[in-house]
Amino acid sequence: MRRMRPLIALSLAGLMALSACGEDVAAKDESAAGSSGNGANNSAPAKDGGAITVRGCTPQNPLIPANTNETCGGNIMDAVTARLVHYNPDSAKPELDIAKSIETKDNQNFTVKIKPGLKFSDGTEVKAHNFVDGWNWGAYGPNAQQNSYFFEPIEGYDALQCSDDSCSAKPKADKMTGLKAVDDQTFTIRTTEKVANLKVRLGYTAFAPLPDAFLKDARNDKWAKTSFGAGPFKIVDNTATQIVLERNENYAGSYKPHVDKVTFKIYNDAAPAYNDTVANQLDVTDLIPTDQLTNDQWKQDLPDRWGLRPSGIFQSVTASSKDTQLKNSDLIKALSMDIDRETITKQIFAGSREPADGWATPVVEGYQKGNCGDLCSYDKAKAKELYDKAGGYKGTLTIAVNGDGDHKSWSQAVCNGWKNDLGVNCQLKVTPDFKTLRDQITKREIQGFFRTGWQMDYPSLENFLTPLYATGGSSNDGEYSNPAFDKKLKEAAAATNTAQSNKLYNEAERMLATDVPAIPLWTSSTAYGWSDKVANVKLTPFGTIDLTSISVK
Numbered sequence: 065m066r067r068m069r070p071l072i073a074l075s076l077a078g079l080m081a082l083s084a085c086g087e088d089v090a091a092k093d094e095s096a097a098g099s100s101g102n103g104a105n106n107s108a109p110a111k112d113g114g115a116i117t118v119r120g121c122t123p124q125n126p127l128i129p130a131n132t133n134e135t136c137g138g139n140i141m142d143a144v145t146a147r148l149v150h151y152n153p154d155s156a157k158p159e160l161d162i163a164k165s166i167e168t169k170d171n172q173n174f175t176v177k178i179k180p181g182l183k184f185s186d187g188t189e190v191k192a193h194n195f196v197d198g199w200n201w202g203a204y205g206p207n208a209q210q211n212s213y214f215f216e217p218i219e220g221y222d223a224l225q226c227s228d229d230s231c232s233a234k235p236k237a238d239k240m241t242g243l244k245a246v247d248d249q250t251f252t253i254r255t256t257e258k259v260a261n262l263k264v265r266l267g268y269t270a271f272a273p274l275p276d277a278f279l280k281d282a283r284n285d286k287w288a289k290t291s292f293g294a295g296p297f298k299i300v301d302n303t304a305t306q307i308v309l310e311r312n313e314n315y316a317g318s319y320k321p322h323v324d325k326v327t328f329k330i331y332n333d334a335a336p337a338y339n340d341t342v343a344n345q346l347d348v349t350d351l352i353p354t355d356q357l358t359n360d361q362w363k364q365d366l367p368d369r370w371g372l373r374p375s376g377i378f379q380s381v382t383a384s385s386k387d388t389q390l391k392n393s394d395l396i397k398a399l400s401m402d403i404d405r406e407t408i409t410k411q412i413f414a415g416s417r418e419p420a421d422g423w424a425t426p427v428v429e430g431y432q433k434g435n436c437g438d439l440c441s442y443d444k445a446k447a448k449e450l451y452d453k454a455g456g457y458k459g460t461l462t463i464a465v466n467g468d469g470d471h472k473s474w475s476q477a478v479c480n481g482w483k484n485d486l487g488v489n490c491q492l493k494v495t496p497d498f499k500t501l502r503d504q505i506t507k508r509e510i511q512g513f514f515r516t517g518w519q520m521d522y523p524s525l526e527n528f529l530t531p532l533y534a535t536g537g538s539s540n541d542g543e544y545s546n547p548a549f550d551k552k553l554k555e556a557a558a559a560t561n562t563a564q565s566n567k568l569y570n571e572a573e574r575m576l577a578t579d580v581p582a583i584p585l586w587t588s589s590t591a592y593g594w595s596d597k598v599a600n601v602k603l604t605p606f607g608t609i610d611l612t613s614i615s616v617k
Contacts, residue, residue, distance in 0.1 A: 106371070108599035110322050114616030116598055118609055119337040119349040120307055120328025121468065124502045127291040127299070129272040130202030130209035133538060134502060135519055135608075140328065141269045143309055143611050144185070145293035146317055148176060148195075149267035153613065156376070156427070156523040156605040158264050161317060162190060162273070162294065164249075166263050171560075174253040174262065183314040184275040185298035192251040196243045198274030200224070201282060204238055206231050210506075211270035213531065213538035217255045217262065217557070218242040258558040260565045261524050268521045296321045296612060305330050309611075322600075322615040332497050334470040342366060344595040350609055352591040354473050357414040366593040375607030376427045376520035377588040378420065378528060381463060381478075381513040382581065385543035389457055390512070396580040397439055398451035402485050404442045408477050409586055416591075420584035423573055424528040427605055430566025431525060435573045436584055444485040451486045462512035464493040466501040471515055474585075505541050516541060516582060519607055525569045529553060533581050544581035 123137030132141045150161035160166070164177040182190045201207060203215035205226035215221050219242030224235050242254035255262065265271070275292045289302040296315045301308035307328040311321060329346065331337040334353040340346035342365045356362040363370050383390035390396060405419030422435030438446075463479060465471035472494065479490035493512070495501040504510050518539070520527050530553055531537045535545040549572055556568035576582075590607035600613045 106368070106594070106599055106601055108615070108617060110600055110613075110615040111617070112322050112324075112615070114323050115325035115327065116323050116347040116614060116616065117327045117329055118347060118611075119341075119351060120330050121332075122304070122330055122497055122499045123307075124499045124506075125210065126287060127289070127302070128209070128287060129198075129269045129274070129293075130207075130211045132269055133210045134498070136498060138269060138519075139608055140299070140307055140309070141272070141291070141293070142295075142608060143297040143326070144291060144295045144299055144312075145269060145272035146182070146190075146295045146315075146319075147267050147269070147272050148178070149263065150319060151267050151523065151604070151606070153602065153604045153610045158267055158523070161267070161319075163266075166266070168262075171258040171260050171262070171558075172255050174255075176251050176253065178249050178251075180249055182294060182316055184273075184292050184294045185312045185314055186275055186277060186292045187314050188275055188277070189248075190273055190294050191248045192245040193248075194273035194275065194279075195271075196245045196251050197279050199243060199271065200239045201274060201279060202270060203240060205235050207282070211538055213536060214265070214268060214270040215240070216536075217257070217259045219254045219256050221256070257554060260557055260559050260562065261522075261526055264522050264524050265527075297326065319612050321612045323611075326611055332468040334468070338362075338593070341369075341593045341595060344597060347595045347598045348592065348601055348609055348614070349594075350590055350592045350603065350607070351470065352593065353470050354412055357412075357416060357591075360414070362591065362593065369596065370591070370593045371601070371603065372416075372589050372591050373603035373607065374427055374589045374605065375603070376425050376523065376605055377590065377607050378423065378425050378518045379585040379588065380420070380423075380516050380518070380582040381585065382516040382542040382583075383513055384508070384510050386508055387511045392454050393579050394450055394454040395457065396583065398447045398454055398486070399482060399488075400439050400580060400583040401441065401443050401450065402447035402481055403478055403583070403585070404481055405440065405586060406442065408474055412473050412477060413586075417586040417588055420586050423533075423576055423582070423584055424525055425520075425587040428520065428523055428525050428528070429562070430569060432570045432573075435570060435577065437574075437577045439577050439580065440584055444481075448486055456486075457488055460489045460491055460512075462491050462493045462510075464495065464501060464504070464510050464512065464514040466496075466498040466515070467494045468497045475515065513583075514541070523605070525566055525573075526553070526556065529569060529572055533576060542581050544579065546575065546579060549575050 121136040124134050125131045146162050148163035149158045162178050164179045166176050168174045202209045203212050204224045218240045220240035223237040245251045290299050297309040298312045300310045309326040311324045334351045337349045338353050341349045352362050409417040421440050424431050463475050465475045475492055482488040482490045531539040533544050535550050552572040556565050559565035590603055594601040598614055599617050600615050602610050602613050604610050
């Protein structure tokens with residue numbers, strides 16, 4: 065996630081498809097589970113107990129499921145919450161978790177039965193009303209939750225929204241008509257229109273149940289720090305330098321961890337986390353500095369302690385909605401065509417990332433190559449011709465990136481290309497950390513371009529399109545709006561089968577090549593390393609650390 069999951073950093077690419085996608089473009093040493101690496105010391109009989117440390121970063125918002133839509137907070141929420149659906153850590157396949165069953169005959173009316181006896185970390189039982197009331201709270205406009213948009217398909221969502229940005233008048237309702245708690249273990253969902261992939265979506269963090277204590281006192285500041293959930297871990301400490309999790313003794317689900325304690329150490333730079341891992345002072349890092357990729361230096365520094373995982377991660381740059389010059393789609397196209405993705409991925413990322421050819425990644429079912437068209441092909445002569453025709457860019461064009469995510473080298477390369485080929489006065493704008501960048505993006509304070517990385521929330525082609533580019537989407541940072549695109553998304557969601565749905569989503573994706581709401585850069589896998597203290601370290605297809613698999617030797 066995150067989850068929006070505007071990614072803090074995309075560690076290492078090397079475009080590889082999951083075996084479930086039916087397309088094998090993986091590295092030669094890729095394992096059946098989708099990872100590659102030199103992990104001779106990684107696999108061992110799992111032992112219970114002990115404590116580990118992992119690389120962390122500063123969450124943008126309070127740790128509430130409906131308000132966490134980026135990776136820094138999402139990594140925490142994944143560990144402390146449980147949802148109706150869990151994504152298999154090897155294949156990303158949806159599996160029932162809190163749900164005992166999710167049934168529908170028409171993809172519009174759903175009956176959900178939950179397993180009895182499951183508890184939140186405060187000891188209270190998870191009941192149907194914790195989903196119904198929690199989702200209503202997350203969708204209610206005055207609560208201003210970033211993930212509110214994910215509840216939009218549910219009937220009655222519109223009545224919970226504010227009439228203006230200031231929310232000066234209360235919405236018409238505070239409960240969605242499409243949610244009903246039947247009894248303690250059963251509730252129903254009715255969507256406004258058919259939603260073919262609703263079951264898949266229900267594993268996303270926003271759909272986590274909320275405990276009674278939160279619902280009674282949601283405005284208490286303690287929730288920013290504690291965030292009781294029904295997941296395998298609970299938060300016991302949350303400061304500017306670390307977030308500490310401990311095993312949730314009340315957890316009775318199917319994904320119990322081996323370790324007793326996980327400390328997310330907050331780093332503002334990739335290098336210190338990497339160096340600490342090399343020195344066995346940090347147990348796991350999911351971020352390898354780009355300068356360590358050259359000549360595979362990271363593999364030499366971490367013998368038997370490195371891995372590479374194909375991930376549902378996409379990197380782009382998005383034009384600020386405040387920058388009137390960048391509303392010229394021909395100008396955006398020219399700039400996109402002048403990005404030498406092949407050279408950047410080979411020289412800066414040592415050939416381990418793959419140039420994007422659309423707005424999705426091959427790890428999801430239904431992905432099609434070439435949806436970007438000529439837009440993603442480097443042609444500086446054609447780019448210059450189109451740039452001049454569009455009138456060029458007056459003044460200084462900036463690219464905003466976060467300084468703690470190792471983005472300076474590639475963004476500088478993009479800037480230099482625009483300067484040399486097109487004559488653009490391009491400069492980087494580097495924020496101290498990811499939170500600062502996200503806050504500036506959310507408040508619409510940035511001119512020019514800003515970095516936008518996307519880590520899939522759930523394994524669906526739709527997830528790379530709807531949240532980012534649908535009108536009012538939860539992660540539509542460029543405020544793109546196209547009624548025809550929105551209509552196509554609705555047609556795809558209402559399709560009667562997955563194949564037809566994906567066909568329509570691909571048609572929608574190709575529409576983005578006309579307006580270019582974001583310039584595609586590359587897709588990624590995630591490189592990671594670990595200390596000699598731990599075993600059974602692996603990443604999920606989302607590029608996140610699987611905290612339930614790790615054990616202490």
